[in-house]
Amino acid sequence: MATMKKESVKTMETMPNKGAWTAEEDRKLAEVIATHGAKRWRTIASKAALNRCGKSCRLRWLNYLRPNIKRGNISDQEEDLILRLHKLLGNRWSLIAGRLPGRTDNEIKNYWNSHLSKKINKKGKQIEASNRECQKIEKKTVEISLELKEDNKPHNGSEEGSNVNFNIDDLFDFTDEDTLNMEWMSRFLEMDEA
DNA sequence: AACAACCTCAACCGCATCAGA
DNA sequence: GTCTGATGCGGTTGAGGTTGT
Incomplete structure (x- = not known):
């Protein structure tokens, strides 16, 4: 899903990355969390050099990357x-x-x-x-x-x-x-x- | 085939709460 | 006690997919 909201060029340059996460971003984030643990999200965000805020990283981890996530239909x-x-x-x-x-x-x-x-x-x-x-x-x-x-x-x-x-x-x-x-x-x- | 309407769900936003200095 | 940054939570948005006409 190539989710990219309509944003001005200026916003795109100054604001952290937005929209859908790429596989590469997921990999980097998982790597940093594996070594530093799932806390201090701002630090994680900067260590992973993803151009995303800590909040985004936390959400991505909790909702998608975290182990034991059950995918598929709700029984x-x-x-x-x-x-x-x-x-x-x-x-x-x-x-x-x-x-x-x-x-x-x-x-x-x-x-x-x-x-x-x-x-x-x-x-x-x-x-x-x-x-x-x-x-x-x-x-x-x-x-x-x-x-x-x-x-x-x-x-x-x-x-x-x-x-x-x-x-x-x-x-x-x-x-x-x-x-x-x-x-x-x-x-x-x-x-x-x- | 083309378009509209509707649905799904990942991601974002703003606010509240927590924790440490 | 209070200030500040970090984290958590619920509401909302909107891109992409699906279904109906």
Whole structure:
């Protein structure tokens, strides 16, 4: 990918190199990191003589050159984990990445923005629709119960004697998902404490 | 075949936080 | 305590690829 942003000649002359990394740059950077370690990025940048800033070198190393980087598609299992972690942590990409060996925060962020956010929106719309349906049913249930109350009301106006036993729990159909999430979250937090 | 619209992902930017002097 | 440089993080951009018309 020959990524070269539109820049004036002056900027090109004075600013550090920008755009896509070449194989040669990667090799030089890896070489310097091998001898000096992955810290003091500004020093690394100058030792590698790449005409790139320390920040760029760090990013390149973390997202591309670092060993044990897992390349390729995100598995269903990983996707599920990302979804759960995002639910728990929000856009804390580096924390999420920390729970996915071999994956980088940038990769997860990109995956979220291009795949999962769309999925969530889609699901969100479905949930909205089903919520609307639930509200309709709820409204109807309340109407019916009020009608029944009216019918069973003694003519002296007392509430006693009503046959309507209204159980609030019957209105909600809880799935096991919330319970599972709570259990999973506890396990996750235990991992951090360990 | 040509063009537009959309998608992906590497790289950049700005800000926040950390660490050492 | 505070100043300064280094590092880390999340948001954004845009080139190149893919798909649709």
